[in-house]
Amino acid sequence: MAKFKKKIAGGTPAISTASLPDIVFMLLFFFMVTTTIRDASLKVKVVTPNATEIQKLEKKTLVSYIYVGPPANASLKATFGTEPRIQLNDAYATIADIAEFVEQERDARDEAEKMKITTSLKIDKDTKMGLVTDIKQELRKQNALKINYSTKKGNLEASK
Amino acid sequence: MSKKQKRGVPEINAGSMADIAFLLLIFFIVATTMDVDSGILTQLPPMPPDEEQEPPPDINERNVLTVLVNSRDQLLVEGEWTDVTQLRAQTKEFIVNPQGKLDLPESPTKAVVSLQNDRGTSYNAYIQVQNELKAAYNEVRNEESRKKYGKKYDDLNPDQQKDIKAMYPVKISEAEPKDIGAK
Numbered sequence: 059m060a061k062f063k064k065k066i067a068g069g070t071p072a073i074s075t076a077s078l079p080d081i082v083f084m085l086l087f088f089f090m091v092t093t094t095i096r097d098a099s100l101k102v103k104v105v106t107p108n109a110t111e112i113q114k115l116e117k118k119t120l121v122s123y124i125y126v127g128p129p130a131n132a133s134l135k136a137t138f139g140t141e142p143r144i145q146l147n148d149a150y151a152t153i154a155d156i157a158e159f160v161e162q163e164r165d166a167r168d169e170a171e172k173m174k175i176t177t178s179l180k181i182d183k184d185t186k187m188g189l190v191t192d193i194k195q196e197l198r199k200q201n202a203l204k205i206n207y208s209t210k211k212g213n214l215e216a217s218k
Numbered sequence: 219m220s221k222k223q224k225r226g227v228p229e230i231n232a233g234s235m236a237d238i239a240f241l242l243l244i245f246f247i248v249a250t251t252m253d254v255d256s257g258i259l260t261q262l263p264p265m266p267p268d269e270e271q272e273p274p275p276d277i278n279e280r281n282v283l284t285v286l287v288n289s290r291d292q293l294l295v296e297g298e299w300t301d302v303t304q305l306r307a308q309t310k311e312f313i314v315n316p317q318g319k320l321d322l323p324e325s326p327t328k329a330v331v332s333l334q335n336d337r338g339t340s341y342n343a344y345i346q347v348q349n350e351l352k353a354a355y356n357e358v359r360n361e362e363s364r365k366k367y368g369k370k371y372d373d374l375n376p377d378q379q380k381d382i383k384a385m386y387p388v389k390i391s392e393a394e395p396k397d398i399g400a401k
Contacts, residue, residue, distance in 0.1 A: 187395060
């Protein structure tokens with residue numbers, strides 16, 4: 059009987075939470091290593107087309123992004139219309155701004171890496187090629203020749 | 219005095235450490251993205267140094283595969299209407315020319331794919347065409363490296379890859395787009 063009494067008096071033993079910080083830190087480091095910081099909030103809606111012959115972009119620090127697509131939400135649509143727009147960094151831009159953007163991206167990199175920058179074009183699949191060609195011409199003028207057409211992996215779908 | 223020495227440095231309470239770590243963790247989960255960016259990598263041709271256009275290099279008609287895409291995303295390959303699903307096979311035949319036809323290239327190194335689209339072509343159609351052309355080249359390279367080295371192109375060592383690359387160089391020339399659809 060004495061044994062039982064003792065147990066009741068002790069209650070449930072407290073679970074040690076001393077290792078909780080370690081577990082959480084482990085998770086934290088995992089996320090820090092596997093992810094990248096989202097650099098721009100998107101003001102354009104981009105649904106990239108599907109493709110099968112895709113390659114992964116290796117060095118994320120050497121990639122600069124150009125977004126093209128129709129304005130993302132209703133209030134932006136009311137101001138800017140529904141035509142596809144270009145987004146550089148955080149704001150809408152025009153073709154003429156691309157030169158400055160490329161220059162900025164180069165300034166942010168080391169001397170040795172300046173020419174290795176890949177420009178990733180995240181373009182909505184319903185965009186017309188006229189705009190895309192203008193961007194490509196501008197990039198050629200700035201000698202930013204490595205480009206990546208951002209696509210999802212998947213089977214080809216018929217364009218409407 | 220002796221009492222103080224016995225106690226030593228007081229222990230720091232680490233109970234809130236978990237909270238701090240959780241805070242950081244949540245910040246990183248919210249502020250970051252996991253998706254790896256992938257896509258079709260290409261190299262643009264450099265801008266010609268002068269404004270004046272030099273005459274285009276003289277290429278024999280048989281060495282060129284003309285691919286046209288109009289503003290309705292329809293495909294014209296070598297003057298004939300085709301579907302995008304047939305483009306891959308057609309391009310492969312063009313590159314390799316297995317029967318030694320006289321209207322197909324003399325050798326794969328001379329083959330050039332000329333791609334022209336309209337300003338009204340949709341980006342989706344353009345990517346599909348690019349994808350099929352690239353797929354054709356990849357398949358041809360894979361077949362050749364299987365024949366020669368018994369391995370897939372991706373598994374070859376850099377020297378072998380260079381060898382295959384030299385045999386089947388990807389030459390896709392993009393002409394300035396036309397603007398017919400807009401009129």
